[in-house]
Amino acid sequence: xxxxxxxxxxxxxxxxxxxxxxxxxxxxNNTSFAKNSIRxxxxxxxxxxxxxxxxxxxxxxxxxxxxxxxxxxxxxxxAAAQNWCPAYTRATFRAWFLENKxxxxxxxxxxxxxxxxxxxxxxLTHAATPEVDEWLKRETDAARRFGIFGSPTFAVGSEIFxxxxxxxxxxxxxSSSPS
Numbered sequence: 001x002x003x004x005x006x007x008x009x010x011x012x013x014x015x016x017x018x019x020x021x022x023x024x025x026x027x028x029n030n031t032s033f034a035k036n037s038i039r040x041x042x043x044x045x046x047x048x049x050x051x052x053x054x055x056x057x058x059x060x061x062x063x064x065x066x067x068x069x070x071x072x073x074x075x076x077x078x079a080a081a082q083n084w085c086p087a088y089t090r091a092t093f094r095a096w097f098l099e100n101k102x103x104x105x106x107x108x109x110x111x112x113x114x115x116x117x118x119x120x121x122x123x124l125t126h127a128a129t130p131e132v133d134e135w136l137k138r139e140t141d142a143a144r145r146f147g148i149f150g151s152p153t154f155a156v157g158s159e160i161f162x163x164x165x166x167x168x169x170x171x172x173x174x175s176s177s178p179s
Contacts, residue, residue, distance in 0.1 A: 024144060044061045057094075156174045
């Protein structure tokens, strides 16, 4: 919700690159946080505090799992390819975090697409194609090569910055790095 404004004020260009984080977390045996209720409760409370501090709406712990069939992620790949990923991501997270709608369920994805003026049938048909599967595989492989282990991650060249609390640092690094 913050990246576009911050990047624009620093004259930094952002490239949105959806990837399959779940696959990477499983490969890295990094899913224990979801099984540890104490840590999971802390994580959600921490998100709530950060949102309040930053003036970002948050309605409490959202529905989980959010995208069991990776439908929202596949649509995100299309959105990135067609340059409407920021709007799609904001709408998806708003629906998930504020309206408690699991963003990967077909009906909710359709609502988001219609709200963005997209043909839901056309986009959802495209999302089920091998082309999108291959694009998602390439982006997930690229995330592995970067060494990504969580989201959000901001990459500037070969440097990565993990977590929303590193956004300012990533923007500063990007604005001071030679192109």
